[in-house]
Amino acid sequence: MLDDMRAFATIVEQTSLNKAAERLNVSQPALSRRIAKLESELEVTLFRRIGKRLELTAAGQLTYEFALELRRFHSNYLQKLNAFKSEEAPVATIGASLTTLQTTLPELIQAMTEKHPQLEIKAVTGKAHEIATLVKERKVDFGLVASAVDADPAITSLPLFDDHLILVLPRTHYILERTQLAMSDLNGLPMILFAPGTWYRTHTDELFRKYNLKPDVRMEIDSFEAIIRLLSACRAGTLLPKSYMREQLLADNDLYLVRIPELEETKRTISIIHGDPAWLAPSTRYLIDEMTAYFSRRTNTP
Structure with a gap:
C-alpha cells in the first residue's frame, strides 16, 4: 500500500493523471488501475472526475493527509536506518545502574545485536542520579534506570516495564x-x-x-x-x-x-531516559524506539 499511497499523493500534487504518470515513470492506464485498486481496497471514492479535472472527495482529502504522514514517517525511518548502513559501525553508550546492568541489559543487548550485528554497545554504570547527570551532559546516549526521572525537565523518561x-x-x-x-x-x-x-x-x-x-x-x-x-x-x-x-x-x-x-x-518501573531529542543521533532515536517496542511486545505476550 505504501507505493499506492505515494502514487495517490503524486496525482494530487500534480493535479493530473498525465503529469503524475510522467513523474512516476509509468503509463497513465497503469496509474489509473493502481488508483482504482486503492479505492477498491479502501472501499471509498478518492476523486470526483469533472471533465479532465480531478477533485478530491472528503475521503480523498483524509487519505491524502494520511499519505503525507506516511511519507514523512517513511522518510524518517529511512534516515534512521541509514545510520546502520554506514561503513562505520554505529556505537551506543548506555548508562545503567549495577542492578539494572545485571537484570535488564544482557537481554536488551542480545536482542539488539541479534537484529543489528554491526551495532557496538558500551555501558557505563552508576546510581540513578549519576546516570541522569551523564545523560544531561551527553556522556551517554541514554540511560536505563529503576525509576522515572520526571522531576527534571531536561530529561525524557520512557517506561519500559514494571518489576518487583x-x-x-x-x-x-x-x-x-x-x-x-x-x-x-x-x-x-x-x-x-x-x-x-x-x-x-x-x-x-x-x-x-x-x-x-x-x-x-x-x-x-x-x-x-x-x-x-x-x-x-x-x-x-x-x-x-x-x-x-x-x-x-x-x-x-x-x-x-x-x-x-x-x-x-514492591513495584518499581524500569525506564529509558534521554536528553533533548534534538541532540539524539538518528541511530540512537531508532534504538530507543526499538527498545520501547521490544519491551512492549514482551510485556503483552501471554
Missing part, C-alpha cells in the same frame, strides 16, 4: 514443605542479600522494617549470579528482582520462585 521482588529458594529447602508462605516466614530465614547501597538492598531493608522481620543474613554480595549459585550450598533464600529470573536459570540451579502477595507490591 520475589522470594527465591532451593527446591530442597525445608520451608517449601508448607503449602503457602507468608511474609512472617522470612523472619529468621537464612538469606543471602544484595550488598548495601543499591535500590534493591534499600528496598529490601525497608520491607523488613515494615513487617518487623529479622532474617538470618548469611552473606551480602553485589552479584546476582553469585547469589544464585550459593543459595543451594548455603541452604538459604534471597529476594531478587523477578525480571532477572529465567526458567533456564532456575532449572540450572535447582531453584524455586515463591509467590508472596506482599512482595508483588
Whole structure:
C-alpha cells in the first residue's frame, strides 16, 4: 500500500493523471488501475472526475493527509536506518545502574545485536542520579534506570516495564514443605542479600522494617549470579528482582520462585531516559524506539 499511497499523493500534487504518470515513470492506464485498486481496497471514492479535472472527495482529502504522514514517517525511518548502513559501525553508550546492568541489559543487548550485528554497545554504570547527570551532559546516549526521572525537565523518561521482588529458594529447602508462605516466614530465614547501597538492598531493608522481620543474613554480595549459585550450598533464600529470573536459570540451579502477595507490591518501573531529542543521533532515536517496542511486545505476550 505504501507505493499506492505515494502514487495517490503524486496525482494530487500534480493535479493530473498525465503529469503524475510522467513523474512516476509509468503509463497513465497503469496509474489509473493502481488508483482504482486503492479505492477498491479502501472501499471509498478518492476523486470526483469533472471533465479532465480531478477533485478530491472528503475521503480523498483524509487519505491524502494520511499519505503525507506516511511519507514523512517513511522518510524518517529511512534516515534512521541509514545510520546502520554506514561503513562505520554505529556505537551506543548506555548508562545503567549495577542492578539494572545485571537484570535488564544482557537481554536488551542480545536482542539488539541479534537484529543489528554491526551495532557496538558500551555501558557505563552508576546510581540513578549519576546516570541522569551523564545523560544531561551527553556522556551517554541514554540511560536505563529503576525509576522515572520526571522531576527534571531536561530529561525524557520512557517506561519500559514494571518489576518487583520475589522470594527465591532451593527446591530442597525445608520451608517449601508448607503449602503457602507468608511474609512472617522470612523472619529468621537464612538469606543471602544484595550488598548495601543499591535500590534493591534499600528496598529490601525497608520491607523488613515494615513487617518487623529479622532474617538470618548469611552473606551480602553485589552479584546476582553469585547469589544464585550459593543459595543451594548455603541452604538459604534471597529476594531478587523477578525480571532477572529465567526458567533456564532456575532449572540450572535447582531453584524455586515463591509467590508472596506482599512482595508483588514492591513495584518499581524500569525506564529509558534521554536528553533533548534534538541532540539524539538518528541511530540512537531508532534504538530507543526499538527498545520501547521490544519491551512492549514482551510485556503483552501471554
